[in-house]
Amino acid sequence: MRKSKRSRRRRASPTVRSLACTVASPASTKAKMALLDLFIRTCCILALLSREDFQRIPELAINPLGDRIINAFFSEGEDQVNFRGFMRTLAHFRPIEDNEKSKDQNGPEPLNSRSNKLHFAFRLYDLDKDDKISRDELLQVLRMMVGVNISDEQLGSIADRTIQEADQDGDCAISFAEFVKVLEKVDVEQKMSIRFLH
Amino acid sequence: MAEWVRPAAVPWVPPRFVPFFSDSSWACLPRWATIRIEKGVKKPQPQMLKIPAANGIIERDETPMEKEIAGLHRMEFRFSDIFYFCRKGFEAIVEDEVTQRFSSEELVSWNLLTRTNVNFHYVSLRLTVVWVIGVMVRYCFLLPLRFTLAAIGITSMIVGTTVVGQLPNGSLKNYLSEVVHLTCSRILVRALSGTIHYHNKENKPQKGGICVANHTSPIDAIILTNDGCYAMVGQVHGGLMGVIQRATVKACPHVWFERSEIKDRHLVTKRLREHVADKNKLPILIFPEGTCINNTSVMMFKKGSFEIGGTIYPVAIKYDPQFGDAFWNSSKYNIVSYLLRIMTSWAIVCHVWYMPPMVRKEGEDAVQFANRVRSAIARQGGLTELPWDGGLKRAKVKDSFKEEQQKNYSKMLVRNGSQGNLPAGTESD
Numbered sequence: 319m320r321k322s323k324r325s326r327r328r329r330a331s332p333t334v335r336s337l338a339c340t341v342a343s344p345a346s347t348k349a350k351m352a353l354l355d356l357f358i359r360t361c362c363i364l365a366l367l368s369r370e371d372f373q374r375i376p377e378l379a380i381n382p383l384g385d386r387i388i389n390a391f392f393s394e395g396e397d398q399v400n401f402r403g404f405m406r407t408l409a410h411f412r413p414i415e416d417n418e419k420s421k422d423q424n425g426p427e428p429l430n431s432r433s434n435k436l437h438f439a440f441r442l443y444d445l446d447k448d449d450k451i452s453r454d455e456l457l458q459v460l461r462m463m464v465g466v467n468i469s470d471e472q473l474g475s476i477a478d479r480t481i482q483e484a485d486q487d488g489d490c491a492i493s494f495a496e497f498v499k500v501l502e503k504v505d506v507e508q509k510m511s512i513r514f515l516h
Numbered sequence: 517m518a519e520w521v522r523p524a525a526v527p528w529v530p531p532r533f534v535p536f537f538s539d540s541s542w543a544c545l546p547r548w549a550t551i552r553i554e555k556g557v558k559k560p561q562p563q564m565l566k567i568p569a570a571n572g573i574i575e576r577d578e579t580p581m582e583k584e585i586a587g588l589h590r591m592e593f594r595f596s597d598i599f600y601f602c603r604k605g606f607e608a609i610v611e612d613e614v615t616q617r618f619s620s621e622e623l624v625s626w627n628l629l630t631r632t633n634v635n636f637h638y639v640s641l642r643l644t645v646v647w648v649i650g651v652m653v654r655y656c657f658l659l660p661l662r663f664t665l666a667a668i669g670i671t672s673m674i675v676g677t678t679v680v681g682q683l684p685n686g687s688l689k690n691y692l693s694e695v696v697h698l699t700c701s702r703i704l705v706r707a708l709s710g711t712i713h714y715h716n717k718e719n720k721p722q723k724g725g726i727c728v729a730n731h732t733s734p735i736d737a738i739i740l741t742n743d744g745c746y747a748m749v750g751q752v753h754g755g756l757m758g759v760i761q762r763a764t765v766k767a768c769p770h771v772w773f774e775r776s777e778i779k780d781r782h783l784v785t786k787r788l789r790e791h792v793a794d795k796n797k798l799p800i801l802i803f804p805e806g807t808c809i810n811n812t813s814v815m816m817f818k819k820g821s822f823e824i825g826g827t828i829y830p831v832a833i834k835y836d837p838q839f840g841d842a843f844w845n846s847s848k849y850n851i852v853s854y855l856l857r858i859m860t861s862w863a864i865v866c867h868v869w870y871m872p873p874m875v876r877k878e879g880e881d882a883v884q885f886a887n888r889v890r891s892a893i894a895r896q897g898g899l900t901e902l903p904w905d906g907g908l909k910r911a912k913v914k915d916s917f918k919e920e921q922q923k924n925y926s927k928m929l930v931r932n933g934s935q936g937n938l939p940a941g942t943e944s945d
Binding site: 372373374375376377378379380381382383384387408411439442443459460463464465466467468472476477479480484497500501504506509510511512513514515 | 908923
């Protein structure tokens, strides 16, 4: 029984993961194409990751926001993510290179721009994707991060205080513009980037 | 009546089949192979550093949670607090410490075995020709010889131990059983083209002690019994393994448990304690990790072996991955395909360090003692030490770790009257 399940779906091993991540790194296009070429040839591009594959990573399983992070990979209603989707989500964490800042502004904004990084973080809060973080959504994230260690009333007052400070148009919810304003002094580039060594 | 003087046990040692692979001058061949591969890929790398694979592929930020999230504000939640968890999560997805230990180590230079080269693709004709010659040598010449020798070894062990088992208990039986065990395991090590370097032989485990070692493959037991006799501990199996177990237990007091008995921890501890208490019995060999790890790190030691009491003799085993990968990935390969891979490698080269005996100190509980022994083994063998449980190969991680992280974060959010710095050990990762 176990054997058939194993052969039916190819598991993305740790090496597939790390190879996928080197493709997302700021290497030259030539190198990226060479690696992608390798993937196509070895049929890894057909490999699909499911939620269980992510949950198998112990360090991610103990992360309080682990489930939200995993959900960020999967689009609406989908249960599996392919290599391209995996790469797209990881690309948000590319460091912003200096030479990219001077690129022409006419092309589409790269996934790892400051605005897109903030948008990614915004989406972690905004579950129903209505472009607003409501009090309930904030409470949910807070509850995930603190577990059972803080009472409901205390958590509620923390949430109320946070929304009060950030809310500017008085609708008791945080829009993306208000979110950006609150975080304008934070070094997003440094906090939301992963540097590859090769 | 003249007392019968026992001569030293000198078992017959068969000649080595592949002596030249233990010579390090042959390592130039893998280096040449790797240079060929790197030239073939044609990657532009003017600014890339030559960092060994062991350092990982991403730059990890080890700042603890308190420093990262703390700032002038405290007792308040900030939207940017999630950045810390988010980045840690993504770092874990890209490269985590644990799951990479359950697959074979990636080599810096290729050793002409396809199985250890993930980026394998056609590079040049010269390299392919060398590789094909290698395959022919390994499969057509080495494999049949090794298989024959292994068959001889296993048969002689079963026959020899059965014969010795018929004798009445006494010093003659013990001596003969030692001779038989040593001879047969030496034949089996030669069957794998094993070259083993023993260090610090003066610390070899004595009778009535417990020998603990890090676990990489089922061969570990054979490698250790090559140099001395141990009482094995394990579960009763069926098939060929069961036959060997039943034969050897007649000659030598190994401790084999039924499947049902293994679940009863007290029973296991009691039997092992009885064995250790008898100073005439051979030292027990235990692998406290409980599962095979890929020989780059030592994972959590289960505390059961350290509760028995007695002297612990730690042993560090480190395989040289250049000549063959000894790690058994039991979820990927069964034992037969694993043995086939081992017998078609170039050789099994390893170093065994015997370390000075350790006893439990006053006021030290079993877990702390186990961690102390584990650190010593990791230091000696040049392996990294991980606090994670080897059982994570198959099981999910416990929720208590997540709860600890949540507790640490909530401590920062709401500090109820407790002033001062948080203790240094509350870093959540």
